[in-house]
Amino acid sequence: MSPSSSTRWCPTPEQLMILEELYRRGVRTPKASQIQKITAHLSYYGKIQGKNVFYWFQNHKARDRQKLRKKLISKQQQTFDLDHQHAHYNNLDSHIMSSAFHQLPGYNSAENNHEGVVKDTGGHMIDYSWTSDLPKDCLIRQCPHDFMMIMDLGPTFHCCRNPRPLQTLELFPIRPSNLIDQETTS
């Protein structure tokens, strides 16, 4: 098969790390311009499209919320169990309740307040200065999909780690060595 036969985007470790960092910093529903920037920068590490970034945040946000929901539920369940000595009902099968969980803690974690450079687990430096326009606490409703309208100048791809200077913001040279799997079960 041709090398470009993969149907879905497969994020590189670097891309993933950056996305997660952004998320950690509070990015939840980036708007057009932000997605443009993010995409452009991530494209340095591999083939990527705007919609990938868009979907990633959608999914990550949703699944984070879902995780919190479950946690809450199982916590309630625990209490319930303690109260009633019912050891059943543990294996809750997701999407049980739908609303009433919208104001959960754990978002807008704008801790991690380094100045614009963050050290990853491997000790490498990443310039995040280009993320200056993070949503403060954006209550304003913002065009969501419109980025799709105006951007996506084709699958932005500059070949992973090629000598292109990437002058826009200079994301530093990451080494792929230490980038694997720093999220799970930490």
Next chain:
Amino acid sequence: MSPSSSTRWCPTPEQLMILEELYRRGVRTPKASQIQKITAHLSYYGKIQGKNVFYWFQNHKARDRQKLRKKLISKQQQTFDLDHQHAHYNNLDSHIMSSAFHQLPGYNSAENNHEGVVKDTGGHMIDYSWTSDLPKDCLIRQCPHDFMMIMDLGPTFHCCRNPRPLQTLELFPIRPSNLIDQETTS
């Protein structure tokens, strides 16, 4: 205000009629290329963007289904009322139940089988020959948003009812000038 200050698309009667006709003919979730065509053609009757078409079908489909749901419910309700003489509960306030209504009749109504030209209420003729590739009964999964990725060459507007020939396809040469951020409140 500038003439282009209206925030949301206001479909002209002609546009609406065409959209409805398409819907009646079975178009439910047009894909990129279809939306391109539709938009191009509707732009003949007024300012319009691809996303407008996209949203219109989304909403129309959803609300049609909703209507059917209500109808069903009220029908059931009627039965219920007949059985129990409860005359309340009539003014169902939407979104009451969420699932279990997914296989309702009333879609894919490919009746209305005129040949390619339809007369509107005012007696005008509309050429629908360009809609040849309607989804037969498309079971194939089709990229939904990707149209956003590739199209929307700016608010397609050719001014209502101008002498432009409107030949069926040929989307004109894209100029990069159309790709610059024409969203924000200009």
Next chain:
DNA sequence: GCAAATTAATGATTTATTCAAG
């Protein structure tokens, strides 16, 4: 050890719900 078979993660799409302009 290693592939076929299962399962878990997660990218991508669709549907439902909500917001707000007119």
Next chain:
DNA sequence: CTTGAATAAATCATTAATTTGC
């Protein structure tokens, strides 16, 4: 009160982990 627009939830589908039988 209708409906365009936007967001969130649910669902589908493919890739990666993993288990399992040989």
